[in-house]
Amino acid sequence: MSAELLAQAGPATAVLSALRRSFDAAAAGLADVCSVGGRLDDRLLDDRQVAAFELAWASAELLAAETWVASLDAASADIDIRLALAFAVEAAASVLDRLAVVDDEAGTAAGDLYAIRDDARWIGLRRAAGSAAALEVAGRLVAASGGEVGGIALDEQHALAQAAFRRFAAEVVAPQAEAIHRRDLTVPEPLLRQMREMGVFGLSVPECHGGSAPDDRDDTTLTVVVTEALSEASLAAAGSLITRPEILTRALLAGGTEAQKADWLPRLAAGDPLCAIAITEPDYGSDVAALALRGTRVPGGWRLNGAKTWCTFAGKAGVLMVVTRTDPDRGLGHGGLSLLLVEKPSHDGHEFTCLQEGGGSLNGRAIPTIGYRGMHSFDLAFDDYFVPDANVIGGEAGLGKGFYYAMAGMVGGRMQTAARACGVMRAALRAAAGYGAVRKVFGRPLGDFQLTLAKLARMGARLGACRRLAYTVAGIVDEGDGRMAAAQVKLLACRSAEIVTREALQIHGGMGYAEESAVSRYFVDARVLSIFEGAEETLALKVIARGLLDRALPQAPCRADSGGTRDSGRDRRSVPSSPRRGLAP
């Protein structure tokens, strides 16, 4: 059976390769019309946002399909072959549409796209892997899979961690998740204690500093494993707890003095204090260069004045990493920012006030949200709040480098966010499959109907593609690469979580809309994913599209020479691996 299915991997690879060539040509064309004198021009980029957005999305979908299809071999399970090919069909159809937009905007010829669409291999693939009959079979496999999709093979250490954290998530976190969400509680101290004991907060801290990460390399796979497992039980009360220490740990590793590393890292690893990250300001969301919270030098340290917002876990945290403008010259943009470690008492509840002896104050107010409850996201107001010099990351030498230190954690943050999305999707998919098995409509189990099975298949294919990509990119990140791919998998997984939770809720019918059903929580929780850790639009335009177009630039001037462009275009991959083989390590 596998062999027969696997035979479609060839046509799928051919279709994806052709799409990759069209993608490269479209990217080169768009880079051409967005550049002046061989350099990208901000105004021209702004004039092509629609096309750039489509390009970014096409890159993420194509990469996910390539990565999964490239991993298929004779040893692959039926479910993975079926879902990978089903995803390839969906992704290819979407990429075709998106590239048509880019071609229209860039003025590049869309002939290749027409050729792909009319190609017998594409038509055959659609019928073999995307037909209702194929989805019906795939849906049954998904329903029986327990969410094990994507063909993830972990080594023993990671498999043990996965098993341990899944058990903890199911037995300890899940039973508390509904109450924390519905009563908007703060993550309870006993739960945090157990997570401290399991080493949750030290996953990114090297062993030599008291954590569990290897001293000589990163272990992004482990953070992805743990984050996914915990997010399946609760996005906010468990799955998101690791993101903040990871960002702060990486900032300290990137810029901290030896004394700061020795002082902070073991405590962060122990989860004592807990930490939070304050970047966003009320008037500046994703526009980091414009941040305005001001640090003024005073004897022995700095006084902070200004506001931050959406600072998640700021109440419970004992230390906040605050991106602070320490150079008043706003023309410096990123270059005037530093990272200050603001210490404060830990507070439960939704509001707090910290008064310092010298007259400084810090006020926090939790912003009520439709989901992602438990950690609470705070508005913060700093009024002459004093921070000693010792708490400037990197000390005097770290002044003005805050943006770069903060960025050190962004790749990990995006990987974790992709993993969080995968965890929520897994939970939603399993809930939908479970409900379909027990709910009867028109005299049969809901999960027996073709439409339900097709929904489950598509949900499973989407989850599988995101998981496969997330775990693959995690390995690449550990090799020091994968910055672009981390943004791509964040983009894809977060929107996918919206789609999968929507469908899971729909399968539940009215029950899905009731707060008593977990799937209603998955739905509102999932909605935050495309907003935070780089809003979808910012990520797509400023990180992914900009990066893709930058890479496409050198080739752009000879765009008219289409054959040459396309061939050499293949080398300008958006991922650091060989073209036809996807990302398989």
Add this chain to the structure above:
Amino acid sequence: MSAELLAQAGPATAVLSALRRSFDAAAAGLADVCSVGGRLDDRLLDDRQVAAFELAWASAELLAAETWVASLDAASADIDIRLALAFAVEAAASVLDRLAVVDDEAGTAAGDLYAIRDDARWIGLRRAAGSAAALEVAGRLVAASGGEVGGIALDEQHALAQAAFRRFAAEVVAPQAEAIHRRDLTVPEPLLRQMREMGVFGLSVPECHGGSAPDDRDDTTLTVVVTEALSEASLAAAGSLITRPEILTRALLAGGTEAQKADWLPRLAAGDPLCAIAITEPDYGSDVAALALRGTRVPGGWRLNGAKTWCTFAGKAGVLMVVTRTDPDRGLGHGGLSLLLVEKPSHDGHEFTCLQEGGGSLNGRAIPTIGYRGMHSFDLAFDDYFVPDANVIGGEAGLGKGFYYAMAGMVGGRMQTAARACGVMRAALRAAAGYGAVRKVFGRPLGDFQLTLAKLARMGARLGACRRLAYTVAGIVDEGDGRMAAAQVKLLACRSAEIVTREALQIHGGMGYAEESAVSRYFVDARVLSIFEGAEETLALKVIARGLLDRALPQAPCRADSGGTRDSGRDRRSVPSSPRRGLAP
């Protein structure tokens, strides 16, 4: 300017006409493979659910595009021409994809689809009306439109009603909406009193029975106008209040005795008592034929035993229309159901118990939901609850006809639900445009960026298409037709509301996720729309697709004779108006 734009209406009409022919051929092909001996076969239909679902969706999108484009003329405003054509582009692309699925499943040739896709008029239309530049212009018009999209022209009476209810919604309802939602309050009595005074509950009741509807015909347009206006301020605390009295009123008009009409209609029109509709049961969602709540005949009336669920407003209501199985022979299906009017005291709050002197009881418990709060939807438990014979709609002659009486209100219910979706979309669109104007990112107003403008344009196009279709179908319903079209506009508008509110929230960024912003409420409220009043899947499969295939049947046997099928296929329209002209009256 208009003339130049309007020139694209020709190509758009040509593209939609070609799609209509392909649609008819696909429907005929699917009907053929789903039928035995010229009749649709349930098992075969179940085996083709995926294709049927796509067919239903294609029918709704195509109808909406046809209807709007057919309405364009030299007097049309720029914004309507632009949005109608932009919607036609989106709808046509979607219909092409959906029909390809149907053709694959039905085994019909997809050659026509390829021809459309390659047609210069289609390519030209896409570039003229769907390009980033075109969307940018359209987006600016949408931002300035205040949500007035769809080219709706009302007569004086309806325009006055619209103005009055919009003012009431903005000045009275809107300021209370957030508190009602966030504190899960019951719609406050003073608000209900004002709505009573405005005649909200008598819109479907003929004047001769104390309402405001004409005695000789329906005025669906008026209910659509009022429902949309109120829903813009609050789906649950205002916009949905009319649905229940409409359904009960129509059931009484369809089956009630003269005494019942004379007794109940004036009181319902006055909103005293308020009413609720109890159809759904815990084990049976959209499967009405299987309903089990049992009525047992006793001297003078009936004793009810069993459960209902999702009975919205049951607490506040003084009378419930309860679909009851009065004939114990479950083999009768629909034929064993009757409508009983269950009187009870009105309760505020989330739980109630009604004890009768004879020992009967009725318990209600509000189901907490993520949105659509204010009316509360109740689980109901009937235990020997007594209902007098006088409260059986239609009396002895009405026994067994409950399903048909209930159905009399379903078309109106679906029209109102489409209007509710339009109201929520209008609110979300206006909020997004307003936020885009004031929020600055990267040094410019968010609403100035191309991507935001394109989003606004697409949202506006979708809302305009739904409004245009809803108002057009309302006129057809008043002429006694439009059952299928009412289902189609419900399907399209409800899913569109999910899409539009999702984008509106995204434009707000983090603020959109905060409960303090109205758009977060629009988002969670919109999610209920595809679930209630006929769940999306049930509506698409059992009402729309089934109806379409039934109509397509007579032609099905000569499917192989493709030329003939396609030509004559044009006559088997899914709407009761002339083929190429859409639904324009």
